[in-house]
Amino acid sequence: MRLSERLRRAFAASYSLILVCLLWEAVAAAGLIREVFLPRLSVVLEQLYAMIADGSLAEPIAVSVARGAVGLALSVVVGSILGFLSARSRTVHLIVSPLLSIGQPLPKVALIPIFILWLGVYSSSKIALVFITCVFPIAISVQAAASAVPKVLLWSSRSLGASEFDVIRTVLLPASLSGLMSGLRVALPLALLATFTAEMIGGGGGVGAALMYSQRLFETPTVYAYLLVMLAMGIVLDQLFLRLRHRLLSWDEQK
Amino acid sequence: MLLGRVQPFLKQLLSPVILVLIWEASVRLGFVDSEFLPSPGQILQAMREMGAAELLPELAATLFRIAIGFFIAAVVGVLLGSWMAISSRANGFFYPILASTYAIPKSSFIPLFILWFGLGFWPIVLVVFIACALPVVVYTFHGISEVPKLRVWSALSFGVSRRDLFWSVLLPAAMPEILVGMRIALGFAFTVAIAGEMIVSTTGLGKLIFSYGEGGVYPSMFAVICVLLIVAYVADLLFMAFIDYYLRWLDRGHSSGGGA
The missing domain is CATH 1.10.287 (Helix Hairpins)
Structure with missing residues (x-):
């Protein structure tokens, strides 16, 4: 039943x-x-299986994941620091906040040729694009969360004898962490998008470059197989993130 | 009075202006090689040399693709999102399909669309459409689902027809959410259109940036990138101004019974 x-x-x-x-x-x-446009699903799945079996899929995935992860890690570190300081200090806010609101809506892919010029076609230019794409949403939500801490919480923890360091550690940082998590929610899919797009445009290995390569050779089943791979990567990433957030923010009833 | 209003605006400008000045100074003083990073002055000079005659047709090509893709996505997205919010059967059918495409980075469709349509206009319009449609659907769905039941019931008890209920109660009430979704969509539109033009197009700003980059004409490449970033920024500002204007009208509309 x-x-x-x-x-x-x-x-x-x-x-x-x-x-x-x-x-x-x-x-x-x-x-x-026509088969060039739409091969049978079963043919695509066979091709996908063949790519997994002969190991040709593992390398591009590893390359793309590494690029995305490094770029995202950099943007988490820099974005959290910028956002936190900008919420706590007026001077930093005056400098950082306009740059954040100008930079946030810009299409960062336009910068790819600049990064290729500065850093070459391999990993560094891709990492740079991921970083510049993700740092804005992260800094903005950390700033929002850290400046939205109710004054009452700060006053009461101080009047209960907490030192400035204690206030930061027990009140401000946990609040910023929930901001970081909502920033990450936006940044994670963007990181994937930035990695794949940079690889499609600039080449230099990874899933995006492999996808473009198979399209140029008109290997349609491979094109579809890589699209399925990208889809799977997106779903896995989202699930991992939800678990992480659940673990880190179990105290926060809003999440 | 005037100073009070201008002051926050000036504050906003302070750090960008300082940044540009530092940039200009560090190139002039030779801290940065102008081959790698031309100064703002050199970039302006390159813009002037290209002039409207070279830039405008490419800009128009890019904006046209974005406009078409965005417009179709806005119409389809609002209709589909509303349908899913109103009918649980439609939601049951479309939700799994949309949820599974949501996770895929939309620029990945570019190679597929090249396979289907070749180089040119359609692959880019289509990828703009795909990228814009999803946020519009999601935000419309939420907007319509969250319209207070009380408002729907009272409209129905006044004898409003099903069609009027949608056009003059549900849709206006959901408009704030829908417009947020459209603003997100507009950002995606620029991103995927530029990516698409860099990969396949023979025209458009993305193509222009890429060909100057490959030809090693870096001041011109930086100039076109600056033009593009400015256009994208202004488009976002204009859309936000439109949202403010539109929602103010909506508030007034509510008290006088709401319009179509």
Whole structure:
């Protein structure tokens, strides 16, 4: 009874996806769309399996993940410091805040040719793009969270005898952490986007470059296989993030 | 009075101006090689040399692609998002599909669209559409779902038809959310359009930036990048001004019974 209920729910939650997959397979198998444009789903999955089996998939994934991770780590460090200081100091706020609000909406991909000029076509230029893309949302949400700490909390912790260091450690930093998490929520997909886009434009290895390469050779099943890989990476990243946030912010009922 | 109003604006300008001055000074004093980073003066000079005759057609090409993709995405996104919010059956069908495409970085569709449509106009318009549609759908869905039930019931008890309920109650109430989604979409539009032009296009600012970069004409490359960043910034400012204007009208509209 419970199993059948669970199956029914799983089906209700995914029947449209199953339908899309079946339709894809049927349309391609019937030859309604040429194979160069839409190969059968089963052919794509076979190709994906072959890429996993012969190990040709592991290297581009590792390269892209490393680039994204380093760029994101840099932007977390720099963004948190900038955001925190700008929330606590008027002078820093005066300098940093206008730059953040100007930089935030700009399309950073336009900077790729500059990074290639400065840092070459390999990892450094990709890391630079990830950094510059992610640092703005992180700094802005850390700044917002650290300056939104209720004054009452600060006053009461001071009047209860907390030193300035204690106030930072026990009140301000936890508040900033929840800001960092909401900044990361925005920054994580952007990091993936920046990594892949920089690789597609500049080459130099990674999943994005591999995808462009297979498109130039008109290896359509490989193109679709890489799209599935990117999709899977996006989903895994999102799930990992949700777990991390749950663990770090279990005290915060708003999250 | 006037000073009081101008002062916050001047404060906003302070650090960008200082940054540009430091930049100019460090190139002139030779701390930075102008081959790697031309000074703001050199970039302005390069802009002047290119002039409107070279820049405007490319700018127009880029903006046209963005406008078409964004417009289609706005219409489709609002309709689909509303449909999903109103009908749980539509939501059950589309939600899994949208949720699974949400995780994929949208610029990855560029190579696929090149395969389908070749080089040129359509791959870029289509990728702009894909990138813009999702945030509009998501924000519309939330906006419509969160309209207070009481407002819907009272409209219904006044004998409003289903169609009027959507156009004059639900949609106006959801507009603040929808516009936030559209602002996010506008940012994505610029990003993927430029990426697309760098990869496939023969025209547009993205292409111009890339070909100056490959040709080693760096002051011109920096100049086009600056033009693009300024245009993107102004587009965002204009859209925010539009939001402010539109929502102010909406507030007044509420008290007098709401418009279409």
